[in-house]
Amino acid sequence: MTGIERMRMKSWSLWLCLALAACSGNGSDGRPPVTFGNDADGTPDVVVDPVPAAAPEDVMTSTYWPDATLESGTARISCSFDYEADGEGQKLESLTFFALVDALSPCRDEGRVRVRYDGKIGAGFTALLQRVAAMAERMEIKTRVLDISSTGGHVEEAIRAGDVMANTRWDIWVREDAICHSACVLVLAGGDTRSITGKVGIHRLIRDRSQANSRAELRAELKQVHGDVTEYLERNGGAAALADLMMTVPNRDLRLLTADELKLYGLNGINAAQSDLNRIVVMRRCGKEFVQRRDAFAYAFERECLKDPGEGFEEQSQCGARLSQRFGFPDATCPNDGPMAEAVREATPDRLAKATTKPDGPTAGAATRSR
Structure with missing residues (x-):
């Protein structure tokens, strides 16, 4: 067997393992996925992606990336920040290695890329951010902007996506004509800077296929995910109080956050955690x-x-x-x-x-x- 064949076999084995995990219907920890209930229009806020998104980092450094698809949204790639003059960019049809090469190559000279994403927060969304960042790193594209409009989706994927963004240095826009509801709100905590003029709203966590018959049983189901959300917000400069506030809004409702609340909960402007980290590192050097x-x-x-x-x-x-x-x-x-x-x-x-x-x-x- 040649070296290339071994690499292909390794990639296929990894894909098969990921696919089998997806078929179980549970998250990576074996628990049913958690969403934020229903959208404002009453549509169940459930996302189904066939393949888990996060690939091991050593796989992302190769050219053999596991299969992943954007089942729950659309993405466009642009090297321009002026969307009114230059449009939203070229639609990304695939998340394969060479599709990302083609999509980001025009941005190499500009040194910046804007990803316009419309859709749900799911495994495909996490894969999109991870793969764009991996390709941007290869091409030395330092400025990366997520231009997002989303009604929400899976909490676990929002946390994974936010951590990917924190580790690969993204800025986030929620434009005047855009929304960021439910699980999307958690994504905001992952950005270096957050530029928000659109509507940001929250409501209560709810587990798909819940077996609860009492408030106590419902609370027990959600206790772990509440802790995960709190820990995620704290490590990314967000306020733990936001997780508590989410639990007070029925999932059929939506509470819009004001500009002052966005600042209070650490979701707008410069990320405090990243700013402090930068300050510590630069203090040592300079x-x-x-x-x-x-x-x-x-x-x-x-x-x-x-x-x-x-x-x-x-x-x-x-x-x-x-x-x-x-x-x-x-x-x-x-x-x-x-x-x-x-x-x-x-x-x-x-x-x-x-x-x-x-x-x-x-x-x-x-x-x-x-x-």
């Missing part, structure tokens, strides 16, 4: 004075440069590059650790002269980043 200037830049950036999703993202980057000069960046000691280091390196005097600002704009877009 010193306290450097970090203090970097923090001052971040406050000024939020006040002067942030705009609504898709509106003037280029101008936002140029504004940040010009603002960096005011605070003494790039710094000769740590040239690659300053705020918006990539944008500063790419900025030319002509581009900086054309940069525009928008004081007191809503929180949106990426501010500081150490990759």
Whole structure:
């Protein structure tokens, strides 16, 4: 048997194992999947994906990826943030290795990719994020934006997808014409920055095929998943209180979160957990004075440069590059650790002269980043 045949056999064996797990009807831990009940229109919020999404990392570094499909939504790939001028992008027909090569190759020179996703949160959604990130890493595409509209789906997959995003450095948009309900809300916690102008809503967890006949039995069923949600929110900079709030809203209803509540629960703007991690790492490398200037830049950036999703993202980057000069960046000691280091390196005097600002704009877009 040749080396290539062995690799194909290994890939097929992995796929078979994953497929058998999916056929059991339960999650990876053997428990029935959990959803957030019904959508606002009364449609059961249940997602069925034939193949679990998360492939082992060593498999994702090869060219033989296990089968996965987007059964519950559609995805489009764009290298532009200006969706009004340039459209939503090319529809992604497949999640295979070479389909992702073709889809992301045009974005290599731009150094950025936007994934527009409309649909449910399920195994295919997690696979989409994992595979786009894996291909973007190969192509050194550092800026990754999830542009999402979703009514919800499986809680477990939302947690897996959020952790994938946290580990592979995504920003998230919920545009004015978009929604993010139910399980989608958990995905927000995984982003580095969250730019939200659309509607974000929550309601109660409910287990598919529940066997509960009393409140006590229902509580026992959901105790574990409530703990999983709480732990997930805490490690990703979200507020544990959000998990408690979810449990107070009947699954047939929907509670929309206000802009103040989104900030309170750690779901909008710059991710606190990632910001603190960046700060700790940079402090070790560059010193306290450097970090203090970097923090001052971040406050000024939020006040002067942030705009609504898709509106003037280029101008936002140029504004940040010009603002960096005011605070003494790039710094000769740590040239690659300053705020918006990539944008500063790419900025030319002509581009900086054309940069525009928008004081007191809503929180949106990426501010500081150490990759």
